[in-house]
Every structure is written in structure tokens, then in C-alpha cells.
Amino acid sequence: MFHATTIVAVKKGEKVAIAGDGQVTFSQNMIMKQNAKKVRKVYNGKVLVGFAGSVADAITLCEKFEEKLEQNSGNLQKSVVELAKEWRQDKILRRLEALMIVANSEHLFVVSGSGEVVEPDDNIAAIGSGGPYALAAARALVQNTNLEPAEIAKKALEIAASICIYTNNNITVLEL
Structure with missing residues (x-):
């Protein structure tokens, strides 16, 4: 587990x-x-894109992911699979310690260096040291409120920050 951050993503409809x-x-x-x-x-x-882990490693992976998106004309699913394969097989990349959440209006994925590409059933994902707290909070908010994805993500991260010492309240929210 990466003790440095918390990232949460929520998808509802498009x-x-x-x-x-x-x-x-x-x-x-x-x-x-x-x-x-x-x-x-x-x-x-x-x-x-959101990333957790070593900053240099995460930025390197984000750049690699952007290359894959360009090569695949923005096809998110194909790009994450190709990134995961390269990440796992490349001698240098496989040493990078990071996790990523990537999403567009159609898909949401968690990508890891060990080759996992997971599209959560409930369209909610969280990574990092506060990930379990943010995930639980986001699920509860999705199931019990009519909040928009951006509001849910922000509130879930606020809850995680109140529990996890590696997560703070300086929250950046992006939406599509």
C-alpha cells in the first residue's frame, strides 16, 4: 500500500x-x-488521471499513459491494457511504485504495476493510504444521496482526511 495520498473517482452515467x-x-x-x-x-x-505512490514514478506512468492514449486515438480501454502490459514487462517500468485511476465518460479503471486493470462494478474507485476510507464514504454517499460525482468525490476525500494521517484537506476535484 502507498502511504502518501488518497485519490477517489466516482462515475454516474456519463x-x-x-x-x-x-x-x-x-x-x-x-x-x-x-x-x-x-x-x-x-x-x-x-x-x-489520478495517481498514488512515488511522485516521480507516478508522473512517469502518467506520461506513458498519455503516450498510449495518443497511440490509440483516445481509446481508454485499449490504452490501460497496453500500459499495464508494458508496465509489468518492461525491466525499468516494473520497478515503478505507483497506482493510477483513469476515467472518461464511458469507463473508470484502476491500473497497477503488477498488471491489474480493474473496472469497478459500482463505478467507484479509490487508491492510496486513505483509499479504503474514501471508497467506503463514496459508496455510502452514492447509495444514500443524490449528489453529483464531484460532490461525492470531495466529501469522500474529506472523510478520508479526517481519518488517515497521510491525507489532507487540500483537495483538488476535476470532472468531465
């Missing part, structure tokens, strides 16, 4: 949102930065 906290923890005992941006829009603003 609307999707991703949220990330801003805390960067160094050596598991010191906060180095409180307002990092760990979520971004890529592929001309049509795809959302």
Missing part, C-alpha cells in the same frame, strides 16, 4: 469526477508539501 488530496509525505513521518496536484486532465481534457 458524469465522472476524480479528487485527490494535496499532501506529500516524505519517509512516512514528515509532511513535505501540502498542496500537490495528483489529479489531472489529459488527452485534450477528455480523460481524468
Whole structure:
């Protein structure tokens, strides 16, 4: 598990949102930065990406993912599968320690370096040290409210930040 961040994504219909906290923890005992941006829009603003793990590794993987999107004309499903295969098979990439959530208006995936590409049944995903808390909160909010995905993602991350010491309330929310 990555002790450095929390990312949560929620998809309802064609609307999707991703949220990330801003805390960067160094050596598991010191906060180095409180307002990092760990979520971004890529592929001309049509795809959302959030990452957890080593910052340099996560940025490298995000760049690789953007290359795959370009090569596959924005086909998200094909791009994540190709990224996972390369990530697992490449001698350098397989050492990268990170997880990613990627989403567009059609799909939401969690991608890992061990080759997993998971499309959650309930269109809710969370990664990072506060991921389990954010996931539980997002599921409860989806099942018991009529909130939009962006509101759910933000509230779920706020709940995670109140529990997880590696997650803060400097939240960035992006939506499609």
C-alpha cells in the first residue's frame, strides 16, 4: 500500500469526477508539501488521471499513459491494457511504485504495476493510504444521496482526511 495520498473517482452515467488530496509525505513521518496536484486532465481534457505512490514514478506512468492514449486515438480501454502490459514487462517500468485511476465518460479503471486493470462494478474507485476510507464514504454517499460525482468525490476525500494521517484537506476535484 502507498502511504502518501488518497485519490477517489466516482462515475454516474456519463458524469465522472476524480479528487485527490494535496499532501506529500516524505519517509512516512514528515509532511513535505501540502498542496500537490495528483489529479489531472489529459488527452485534450477528455480523460481524468489520478495517481498514488512515488511522485516521480507516478508522473512517469502518467506520461506513458498519455503516450498510449495518443497511440490509440483516445481509446481508454485499449490504452490501460497496453500500459499495464508494458508496465509489468518492461525491466525499468516494473520497478515503478505507483497506482493510477483513469476515467472518461464511458469507463473508470484502476491500473497497477503488477498488471491489474480493474473496472469497478459500482463505478467507484479509490487508491492510496486513505483509499479504503474514501471508497467506503463514496459508496455510502452514492447509495444514500443524490449528489453529483464531484460532490461525492470531495466529501469522500474529506472523510478520508479526517481519518488517515497521510491525507489532507487540500483537495483538488476535476470532472468531465
